Amino acid sequence: MQSSFQNLNHSLEQKALEEINKLKNLLQKEGYLVDEPTKKQYNYEVDISKGKNRLKLLVYFGKKGLKTVLQGNVNSEFYKQIDSVLNFKFNFQDDELSEPEAYIGSDESGKGDFFGPLVVAAFAYNKEVGKNLSDLNIQDSKEISDDEIRKISFEFNKRYKDRISVIEIHPKKYNELYEKFRNLNSILIWAHSKAIEELQNKFHYSQIVIDKFCSEDLIREELNKKLADYDLMLTEKAERFKGVAIASIIARSKMLSWFKKKSAELxxxxxxxxxxxxxxxxxxxxxxxxxxxxxxxxxxxxxxxxxx
Structure with a gap:
């Protein structure tokens, strides 16, 4: 009896570790700083930070199963941001009716990584393309394993390479741009608009969908310099739209390739x-x-x- 209980407790403890690592990876991909999980008597925990903001995330394991707790000032904007990331559930089917018929979706990867480039990818999506990619697990890259990201990205490039635009800013160039702009959002705005411009010149899709990372006015100011006719949809968690999800997978795949290459070289x-x-x-x-x-x-x- 004691052995069965110990096995159950060990199983829950392992699941708690897997869960907190999953949440840690999710937050890191969103640009937050998260340390390695620390084991306590009844839980695993990590510290989450960005600038001067700090929160603690705990995953408890016990007789009633797993319980996730976010500790900190519940009224702070930082708490609300983290809570939104942790609790957001993607449901493409619910958004199918509101997804544009044809549009350019863009997303980025690498803004929360000390090592590596900043990658922005854009994809020219339409309903017909969506049908032809129905055999692939298209969702936000944060929800997919690295191996699957590589496989799916390979298929995107094989089937629709002409619909992909990638701006890959390696560290040396990134640091030069940051020295010039003194602001990450300014670099992102420049890269998103450049990738989008390249595809709009090919496909002339007026609808643009971008995952929100700054104010709409700032993005429009840059897009107005490059595009004559466009309709911008700037929305949080834009990866619920397949075109943006595809862009996120492509950007993430480029990041993984850089890390693999540099790790091998060094x-x-x-x-x-x-x-x-x-x-x-x-x-x-x-x-x-x-x-x-x-x-x-x-x-x-x-x-x-x-x-x-």
């Missing part, structure tokens, strides 16, 4: 995110290869750079 497993583990690897690269090599792998404005 013979060091370069991690994503911005955790303490990332700092340790950056310090190791600095000591082994020098500052010049490290500076071409990282985003210099991250607080991680000051830490190392």
């Amino acid at each position: 013979k060091i497993n370069i991690p994503m995110g911005a955790s303490d583990k990332v700092n340790d690897v950056a310090s190791h690269i600095k000591n082994k290869c020098g500052n010049d090599v490290l500076s071409e792998l990282i985003k210099l404005h991250f607080k991680n750079f000051k830490t190392i």
Whole structure:
């Protein structure tokens, strides 16, 4: 009897660890800083931060199963942002009627990673394309394993390469742009509008769908310089639209390729995110290869750079 209880408890503990790691990865892909899970007597927990904002996420394991708790000031904007990310559920079928017939969707990857490029991808989507891709698991890249992302992205490129536009800003160029703009959103606006412009010149789709990352006025100001005729839909969690989900998968796939390539070149497993583990690897690269090599792998404005 005791053995059965211990097995059950161990199983719940393992599920709690898997759950908190899943949530950690989700938050990191949204650009938040999340440390590695710490095990307590009855739960696993992580600290979530962005700037001066801090929250704690806990996943309890016990007789009643798993319980997720977000600790912090429930009235703060930061708490509301994190709560929205953790509780949002994607349902493409509910949005099928409101999804435009033909549009350009864009999304990005890498803005929350100390190492690696910032990648913005855009995809020219229509209903016919959607039918031809129905055999693929198209959803937000944060909900798909890395192996599946690679496979799906390969199929996108094989079937519809002409409908894809990618702006890949490697660390050296990224740091130059950040020095110029002094603002991540300005870089994102420039990259999104450039990718969208390339596809609109080919397909002349007026509808544009972008996952919201800043005010609409700022994006329109840049799009007005490039596009004569467009209808912008700027919305949170835009990956519920298949065209944006496809863009998110393509962008994420490019990120994974960069990390795999650089890890092989340096013979060091370069991690994503911005955790303490990332700092340790950056310090190791600095000591082994020098500052010049490290500076071409990282985003210099991250607080991680000051830490190392």
